[in-house]
Amino acid sequence: MRFIDHGQGGGPEVLVSRTCPVPIPAEGEILVRVAYAGVNRPEALQRKGLYAPPPGASTILGLEVSGEVVSLGVGATRWSVGDKVCALTNGGAYAEYVVVPEGQALPVPAGLSMLQAAALPENFFTVWANVFQRGGLRRGESFLVHGGSSGIGLTAIQLAKAFGASVLCTVGNAEKAAACKAAGADIAINYRDQDFVDVALKATEGRGVNVVLDMVGGTYVERNLRALAVEGRLVQISFLESSRPELDWTPLMVKRITFTGSTLRPRSLADKTLIGQELVDQVWPLLSAKRIAPVIHKVFPMDQASHAHALMESSEHIGKIMLEV
Structure with missing residues (x-):
């Protein structure tokens, strides 16, 4: 062969x-x-x-x-x-x-x-295992996925929306933002000129989102903690930036956040x-x-x-x- x-x-x-x-x-x-x-x-x-x-x-x-x-x-x-x-x-x-x-x-x-x-298979197994099994996303909750226009991102947007969540994502340009909105995202955040923490807090009236799916790591980890709600869940599936960031972990305790992750x-x-x-x-x-x-x-x-x-x-x-x- x-x-x-x-x-x-x-x-x-x-x-x-x-x-x-x-x-x-x-x-x-x-x-x-x-x-x-x-x-x-x-x-x-x-x-x-x-x-x-x-x-x-x-x-x-x-x-x-x-x-x-x-x-x-x-x-x-x-x-x-x-x-x-x-x-x-x-x-x-x-x-x-x-x-x-x-x-x-x-x-x-x-x-x-x-x-x-x-x-x-790869995207749907990954999203189901991490967003729904580990992250426990439920109807009526809010969800933020980074890399919204990737295969993982677009799958996560569609599934989260189909199961009744409000969906935010980050993207790098207007074309990708349009694609994510077409897939069901309520808000597409251009990370080049917007702070996703500010947008997430504003969209949730200051509460923060319930679940974040992240594949960036590095400087995003601390910002994800700030963007999450009390009892929020941060699910890590990759590290495009550093897997050894230096950050303030206080929000993890104050908000009782669950930080989990997996590889498939x-x-x-x-x-x-x-x-x-x-x-x-x-x-x-x-x-x-x-x-x-x-x-x-x-x-x-x-x-x-x-x-x-x-x-x-x-x-x-x-x-x-x-x-x-």
């Missing part, structure tokens, strides 16, 4: 197409012939040598796919050969075939294309299976009803994965970047 090799790592230009044997599904796994794969920031970190795959996972890049089940490992009973699925992989998505634990594969929502389906890839199969089942039960009907939808910025042929990574690292995109396999 063809796959994208990142060699010894480096910039986007190290990504090249090579061939290797088709993987064989182990016990409880399925083999998927890949239609599309999503492009995500953790894959850029892995390309740079900063994000190693878990023990036993494929060293090939790629965390999400859509495709057709073509064979089953011993004991795999959830799926049949010929089924169309989308899946959260443990690696290996930038390839013509990938093995996936059967519990991490989900049905393609009714009415969605294979391209749209491939844009779901190292979590157990049982955890991921549970997240996937909750998505199918509670979110897939929203997708089928077209109340929400993945936002896709651009699709590249798999052989142009280097261009896809360069675009992602430019942060000029709005929504998902995809590879057609």
Whole structure:
């Protein structure tokens, strides 16, 4: 099969197409012939040598796919050969075939294309696990997400709005602000000329927001604490700035804030299976009803994965970047 090799790592230009044997599904796994794969920031970190795959996972890049089940490992009973699925992989998505634990594969929502389906797993698993499971966002609460025009951001905006929250986000320009408002954001804050703390406090009549989803870290951590309400929840999923900021932690105590976070890839199969089942039960009907939808910025042929990574690292995109396999 063809796959994208990142060699010894480096910039986007190290990504090249090579061939290797088709993987064989182990016990409880399925083999998927890949239609599309999503492009995500953790894959850029892995390309740079900063994000190693878990023990036993494929060293090939790629965390999400859509495709057709073509064979089953011993004991795999959830799926049949010929089924169309989308899946959260443990690696290996930038390839013509990938093995996936059967519990991490989900049905393609009714009415969605294979391209749209491939844009779901990484973002929807991440947002559901962090905003709703860990952050406990509830109907009637207020929610702030940073990086609103990213795949994660647009997913968080749509889901938070669909489940009855008021939604604020931060963006870097007017075009991204418009995209976030089209996705359902009530307020889009341009961080280049607005202070998101001031805007969040004004929008909530001084109370602060109930939940913040942050992937920036650094100087944002203290500002997030200031923007949160009493009993607020700050959920950290990445650190584009420093993971070791120096700050005043007093608001954490005064407001009784919960500061939590998670990463998706190292979590157990049982955890991921549970997240996937909750998505199918509670979110897939929203997708089928077209109340929400993945936002896709651009699709590249798999052989142009280097261009896809360069675009992602430019942060000029709005929504998902995809590879057609």
